[in-house]
Amino acid sequence: MRKIFTILSVSFSLIATAQTELVFVFFKDKPNKAAFYSNPLSELSQKSLDRRTNLGITLSDQDAPIEPTYITNIQNLGFTVDDYSKWLNGVAVNATPAQIQTLSQQSYVDHVESFVRNPNGGKRKDKIEKFKEFSQESANRNALATFNYGVGLAQIDQVNIRALHVAGFTGTGMTIAVIDTGFPSVNTGSAFKRLRDNGKIKGGYNFINKTDDIYNQSLNSHGTVCLGTIGGYLDNQFVGTAPDADFYLYASENAGIEIPEEQLYWIEAAEEADRKGVDVISTSLGYNEFDDSRYDYVYADMNGKTSFIARGAQLATEKGIFVTFAAGNDGNNPWHFVATPADNEKVFTIGSVTAQGNSSSFSSYGPNADGVVKPDGVTRGSETFTVYNNQVTQASGTSLANPLAAGGVACLLQSVSKNISREDIKTRLRQNASLYPNYNDQKGYGILNFYKTYQTLSVTDVKKTQVKIYPNPAKNFINISTEKPIQSIEIYDVLGRLIKTETKNNINVSQLAKGNYFLKIKTRDQELIEKFIKE
Known part of the structure; x- marks a missing residue:
């Protein structure tokens, strides 16, 4: 996306004969996937595996490494392979139409897909110059x-x-x-x-x-x-x-x-x-x-x-x-x-x-x-x-x-x-x-x-404790009422800075400057964030 700053004008000439195009060669399988399944840590970190476990996502063939001999085979056909994807199970190469046919005929190749969307090139009727990205x-x-x-x-x-x-x-x-x-x-x-x-x-x-x-x-x-x-x-x-x-x-x-x-x-x-x-x-x-x-x-x-x-x-x-x-x-x-x-x-x-x-x-x-x-x-x-x-x-x-x-x-x-x-x-x-x-x-x-x-979004599937703050706005005192006993109350200003800590539910706020504040209210099993206004 050259939607970054201004767009540069790039000129180039296209070869009229034997023109190559970027294609993706999809492989049929992953012959050594059993080795991956027996030892997933050979390919994925524990953190990656934990994410899947936590979200109920099972390992699949996509997660297994690409077959290295297939890449070697493509290189032996004379192609340069710089980019490949295990998820898509294949490699990208630049190829002529004749070479694409050769690739498609390989026993380990499933199919070949071109990146080309507009074979004749030139300006398409809805094509415009790119914008700035920022x-x-x-x-x-x-x-x-x-x-x-x-x-x-x-x-x-x-x-x-x-x-x-x-x-x-x-x-x-x-x-x-x-x-x-x-x-x-x-x-x-x-x-x-x-x-x-x-x-x-x-x-x-x-x-x-x-x-x-x-x-x-x-x-x-x-x-x-x-x-x-x-x-x-x-x-x-x-x-x-x-x-x-x-x-x-x-x-x-x-x-x-x-x-x-x-x-x-x-x-x-x-x-x-x-x-x-x-x-x-x-x-x-x-x-x-x-x-x-x-x-x-x-x-x-x-x-x-x-x-x-x-x-x-x-x-x-x-x-x-x-x-x-x-x-x-x-x-x-x-x-x-x-x-x-x-x-x-x-x-x-x-x-x-x-x-x-x-x-x-x-x-x-x-x-x-x-x-x-x-x-x-x-x-x-x-x-x-x-x-x-x-x-x-x-x-x-x-x-x-x-x-x-x-x-x-x-x-x-x-x-x-x-x-x-x-x-x-x-x-x-x-x-x-x-x-x-x-x-x-x-x-x-x-x-x-x-x-x-x-x-x-519930963390523990426990019903959120109901909180009442009154008066709000307040001049001198605020009262906090909850369904469960309060362990502590912290007051933060609009910049997120801790101003005051209390353990009682009747708080003197007379010394606070006028403005908006956050209350962090801790009960035995929850922490609640509420706002109040000091007049």
Whole structure:
């Protein structure tokens, strides 16, 4: 998705004769899959296996490694094999029509599928120039973090994540894979020092050039800015939406070109993320046109099933990973639809709104070509605060709205029982969004509400304790009444800082400044977060 900054004009000549095309060679089987089933840890981490166990997902042949002799056989036919997928069980090669026929005749090959959608090339009637992806403008529960959110407060509050943080859910124990461009400055910048010092960056890989180099300054900084929205931290200036999550950083997008191989880079990154046991994948990329117009998609292809990356993204969700994608920034263009794989039904697609809650004009429209509501919901993507290198900055685009939401998802996953279906969580997020049960083509079901969703997801299937706070607003005292005995009450200000701790249910608040406050009320088996106003 060269929906990152401005689009470059790329010229090239196509060979008139014996023209090659990118194809995917699907293999028939995995002859050594029994070895995988007897020792799953040879391919998947314990965390990955635990995710499947918790969610009732059984191992399948997709999880087994690809047969290495098949790859060797393809190479022996004279092909270069750089990219392959165990989930799809095959390899990608460039081949002429005659070579495609040869590949199809191999005994171990099931079939060959081309990436080409428009054999004659040239401009398709609905093809337009790409848009900018963003423009840069200026139950593991951790010990409670008391953050000064600084300029990030409003975007956190718009989707009601701060109450989750106050409740102790800041992403601890959750692992997020950010699959994007490169991540320059993440290894040196002070905005990511907290992640580095706490060992939160677990690893990464560059699937573009097949190296460990993800921090090189020559790489596009789009991935860094997206990561900053989730995990960035500058004391008293900015806090991301999941500051205590763990991260894997994978590069899959070369911002200077647009080639269909990038879909495979993403799938390979997602497979590696699955091996590591990630809980959430956040990606602010998408595809509908390429430098070689033979590979372009049209709206009819945006059905969540046609593109290779949409198929790969769905497989990632079927492994129990919560996958979020940016809707795209084509709202003002003739092509104004979500790009793939945001068109996939199982992907949680995020559009953009302004600070006032209005649709960002650039945010792409749904539904997908099969009529599935897209985006699923929205967060702030206009003039969103994030961090880069050593400072706070702002950027606009669904590229920022998506990681903002992904961090909220990680906090939500931390807060709920490990065996709650990811599809159930997606459904609750939609149901608690601002427009539900209505929706529209640019906002989907509306602005997400993470704490409200948390309140509707049961951890222990115990009925939520009823709480009464009165008077509210209050001048001097507040009284708190619950069905169960109160063990302690903590008061937090709007920045999430602990102000006062009490054990009685009649609290003197006369010394507090006027404004909004959070109450964290602990009973024997629950913790409840409520709000009150000091007059």
